Amino acid sequence: MSSFFRRLYLGSISPPLVVKEHDALRIGLLGASNIAPEAVILPARSHPEVIIYCVAARDRNRANIYAKKHNIPVVHDTYDDVINDPSISCVYLALPNSHHFEWALRALKAGKHVLLEKPSTSNAIEAKKLFDHPLVTACDAPVLLEAFHYRFHPAWQTFLDLIHNDPSAGPIKNVYSQSFMPKGNFPDNDIRFKYSLAGGCLMDFAAYNISHVRQMLDDPHPRVQSVVFRTHEHSSTTSPVEGENPEQVDEAVSASYISQTGAIGHVVADMNSRGGWPLLPRSWTQNWPSIGWPKCTAELEEKLIDDHTTHGEKHLVQRVVTLYNHIFPHVYHCITIEDKHIIRLGSEDLRSWVERKNVKAYTWPGDSEDCHGMEWWTTYRYQLEEFVNRIKARHGNGLWISREDSISQMEVIDETYRKGDLKLRPTSTFDIDDGLKE
Ligand SMILES: NC(=O)C1=CN([C@@H]2O[C@H](COP(=O)(O)OP(=O)(O)OC[C@H]3O[C@@H](n4cnc5c(N)ncnc54)[C@H](OP(=O)(O)O)[C@@H]3O)[C@@H](O)[C@H]2O)C=CC1
């Protein structure tokens, strides 16, 4: 238990503050966002090569308070002042999704590396324009990373290895990913519930689940088979203002996908989760906030592991692997492996037994210069490590999210909206090449 509190404290509350190197990268923040403390401000404390240097918010006073609270030395008047600050080389962009496209391009044009919050853009049209732009594709272009932080944690990569690369892993059969946020966690006026700001569950919580399913299926582009949305109009308690369009904002989604090999993926996500309490009558609990483990499960086909047993029997294994808590794996996670062993002769199963194992991965096996971490490092801290390695042209542990991957992710989100009869999130009219709003 004490290691649980240690990880929680060092990862999420007070990471050790290290001495900064003379050539540390300076990062500027666009917006006094809720997520920046967790995503970059705390992780930067323990990174010797990162300094959170400046911030701007729409309201200068708010930016001042934020800067004081988080020890950020410089406050600028505008987002433009941040990206044009010659003292910084990187920008952390955690504005509403609708602003990602424009501000990523503006920052790249100013020559800054960009750590861009997920989802990268409002839709696939924007994603292609952004990731295919010469400001990104040129060989000396700054670094641009869509911040799918969970992918940088050893727990996620260990889970993927167990389903794709392990000697007992057969082909993928079914995969499943779920996330829940209890009702009331996000207020009605949150950016997530506004269509004009490219809100929606698929753009927020479920973006992770879609990303999981794409990786678990090992198919960047699984086809959407079915979708059910619950839109925000049914639970919004305030009258919508223009642009919010709650009837277009999915607050919960259940969707299924099929990969090129015929494997099935399922996503269930709810960012206003309620009801479903066990033991109590439904009529009492249907409006009570509820939660569920963030988890991913992969069920694999049988794998022949030994064809040479004495009397012609075959030894097969059928595996099911589940990762609990892909969201905060540093605090606690568990990967359960259930291997059903079968001894088969012809079409008859002679014997079978189940072996269960739990695995945890807070660090990489075998610490090396390229591949290191601490038990308490959060997903964001691991991500920051690789972002800096890329900027400094170091190999690091080799994990990255490619341009193509970020585009495919938005294509799958768009296809899910289409299939579920919701509109795509609005496309920005910003054009970096003439710098004018149409
Ligand atoms: N990686 C992760 O774990 C997480 C990622 N995210 C992503 O980060 C981004 C920001 O999320 P979060 O920090 O929760 O959001 P916030 O509600 O904190 O909004 C972020 C910033 O957006 C700015 N903003 C600019 N225009 C508007 C507008 N019209 N209405 C409201 N805000 C505006 C505000 O800047 P100002 O301060 O200038 O007023 C605000 O600080 C999203 O893309 C989200 O998907 C969010 C949570 C977790």
Ligand SMILES: O=C1OC[C@@H](O)[C@H](O)[C@H]1O
């Ligand atoms: O990226 C995210 O991760 C954590 C969630 O709380 C949040 O809604 C989402 O934006």
